[in-house]
Amino acid sequence: MNDLSRLFAAHQPAVEAAALETLRSGWWLNGPRMKSFADRFAEYLGVSICIPVANGTDALELALRAVSNQRGPGAEIVTVANAGGYTTTACRQVGLVPVYADIEVCSQLLAIESAVAGLSEHTAAVVATHLYGNTIDVPALRSAMDAAGYKHVAIIEDCAQSHGASIGATKAGALGDLATFSFYPTKNLGAMGDGGAVATNDPTLADTIRRLQQYGWRTKYEIRLAGGRNSRMDEIQAAILEAMLPHLDAQNAERQQILDRYSLVAKEQVRFIARRDGSIVHLAVALCADRQGFRKFLAERNIASDIHYPILDPDQAGWSGLPMRESSSGLKASRDSVARILSLPCFPGMTDGEVDRVCSAIVDWKA
Ligand SMILES: Cc1ncc(COP(=O)(O)O)c(C=O)c1O
Known part of the structure; x- marks a missing residue:
């Protein structure tokens, strides 16, 4: 990663x-x-x-x-x-x-x-x-x-x-x-x-x-x-x-270029999250229709992936029973997303060849 x-x-x-x-x-x-x-x-x-x-x-x-x-x-x-x-x-x-x-x-x-x-x-x-x-x-x-x-x-x-x-x-x-x-x-x-x-x-x-x-x-x-x-x-x-x-701004631009290339080939099954004006790129995070299948497909091509983050705070076992509450609007969107988010490699110093490999994997993946 x-x-x-x-x-x-x-x-x-x-x-x-x-x-x-x-x-x-x-x-x-x-x-x-x-x-x-x-x-x-x-x-x-x-x-x-x-x-x-x-x-x-x-x-x-x-x-x-x-x-x-x-x-x-x-x-x-x-x-x-x-x-x-x-x-x-x-x-x-x-x-x-x-x-x-x-x-x-x-x-x-x-x-x-x-x-x-x-x-x-x-x-x-x-x-x-x-x-x-x-x-x-x-x-x-x-x-x-x-x-x-x-x-x-x-x-x-x-x-x-x-x-x-x-x-x-x-x-x-x-x-x-x-x-x-x-x-x-x-x-x-x-x-x-x-x-x-x-x-x-x-x-x-x-x-x-x-x-x-x-x-x-x-x-x-x-x-x-x-x-x-x-x-x-x-x-x-x-x-x-x-x-x-x-070097921070130049390194942010590098991350941005990587995510821009992924976004160009993205499709319904692997959709990168919308970025607001003025945002920078820290992680390249997509919402996936079949996350487990896509991760397996990536791993077969030797491409790392990760989940940021796999467990919502109120569901962490270590905090169960401790005081907390949910906003009256509930957590529907958080719960729907946690099973779909996936982070792909995106860091300064990634080579063009490595970015190409991730792009090809996105293109080739069929959920
Ligand atoms: C959103 C966010 N907040 C806080 C932290 C905590 O930072 P640290 O690991 O330096 O304690 C991190 C990173 O680890 C983070 O990603």
């Missing part, structure tokens, strides 16, 4: 120099590279503040804690059920109750009406996940929430799969109150290890997150906030991410 050694080979001198300089500096945590990457990434997103953290799930947990701090236990978070469970994992850490809204089948993104139907007096935030690089219309979500009387409810964008996406001139990550990023190696901007970040224009929320990220300290060793923990991005990852950031 991905070959990260190709990415390393394409950027080896810059990545090696960044890592070696960091090691030689003797400064491996909380240093100048973390600050420098934070500034560069904030500038790229068009936000005033970026706080690097250890990974994308921590970023979600810290963001959720920051917006729900005043709410007490049992506060609710409206989100989707089809995005891999990361928001639910973070909710469980904080003691928040996930409320699952449905998706639109064509884009596989949060359906705004269903999100609004899930809001209640207990809602602390809506997590809008820009899944597969496809951008949710956050301004439209904000207007619908405001019109329904939920102006005070925060929107957190989960941008783990949407580095570089935008709506109009505004980047994903600058559309809501807070945004969270993962720099897991296969992401559009990936570290060579773990990494994550929270981005915002709100200095008060940023201050809370910085404290929560460092044990709840106000000043060194002085704890003023409960719920703190340790979540840091190390200097080597920050230096590598800063070296890779200038």
